[in-house]
Amino acid sequence: MEDLDTLEAELDSYPQPLAAIEACWDGDVHGWFLRLYAVFEGASADHPRYTSKQLRTLTQGGMLRLFHREDPPWPEARMANALGEALASKRGVPFYFPAPMLPDDQVARWWDRDEAHRCSDCGVALRDGYVGRPWPWPGACAQCIAARVRAGAVHLNVHLTGVDLDTAEEFEAQRDPWFAAIVDAKVGLVRLVNALSDSELWVMLVVDGRDVGVDAVLQHLEARGQKGGAVVTVDGMDGRAERVWPPG
Incomplete structure (x- = not known):
């Protein structure tokens, strides 16, 4: 030493x-x-x-x-x-x-550490911020994400367009409902939420099952009456697939 x-x-x-x-x-x-x-x-x-x-x-x-x-x-x-x-x-x-x-x-x-939001699995303090975009906002720590993946979880990436992200309040209004749809519903973790621009949002999820994760995302978009479009990309052991919102 x-x-x-x-x-x-x-x-x-x-x-x-x-x-x-x-x-x-x-x-x-x-x-x-x-x-x-x-x-x-x-x-x-x-x-x-x-x-x-x-x-x-x-x-x-x-x-x-x-x-x-x-x-x-x-x-x-x-x-x-x-x-x-x-x-x-x-x-x-x-x-x-x-x-x-x-x-x-x-x-x-x-x-x-005392004012920060917490990892939804272990509770460790995570960085807060919406101080100029792009600004990644983490919903879970690296250790909990890795533990989920080792247990068989897969990554979902959701790219949303046509959303309003001019202010921190609008960002939070887009971000927070994902926790109810994914974390509170026991589907998985929110890994990262990032405002790419004033109208584009990137949501990265870690879900315990591919099908249940995709279904939860699509149900969430439908329940919110999501304006604009969304592309859901699935990364897993069996390759990649894409789902587009709205369907059709």
Whole structure:
């Protein structure tokens, strides 16, 4: 483990009171990596009450490790957990690492954890936002999505056109009913909702059964009297199929 004295000396160089230690996933064209942050009291451009300073970037290889079936595939997560826990314990502050098993850059930052919406399966805090489009809005965390897929779930992509998305309220009016149709109905998860433009919406679902998932989507569109059109694309082990709304 990296010398904690070195990291503590870095923390001592900042005059603000320390509030938390945080580990966050990020990624680029080469793959995933972890950023280890110190969160201090004091306003910043990112938050009205807190400031974050990056302490380290942790990585143990690119995406090829997944094809090589390395175990564990994300050893930097273990590194971040050990380092963050030790540093936070010495400083008497919380350590926040909401995605310790799988890379996920859709989880909420430490300072947003209490106000954020939650993964519908495990309850982890997820990023909120409709601050300029396109803006992906996650409905479930990467770990729960992966668990569903391992159990045989399939992906549905719904591309809607002719909808009104000029404001956050209109976006929410389109987004929220999907939870009643998919999550509350015990059909699956809402993976992501993304406003592609003021009139186009992309809804990504993970459903426990292909047929029941497609039926739930079409019933939802019919019940809402969905304006415009929609294309439902199914990705599964048996290939791809498309359904178009309205039918005919």
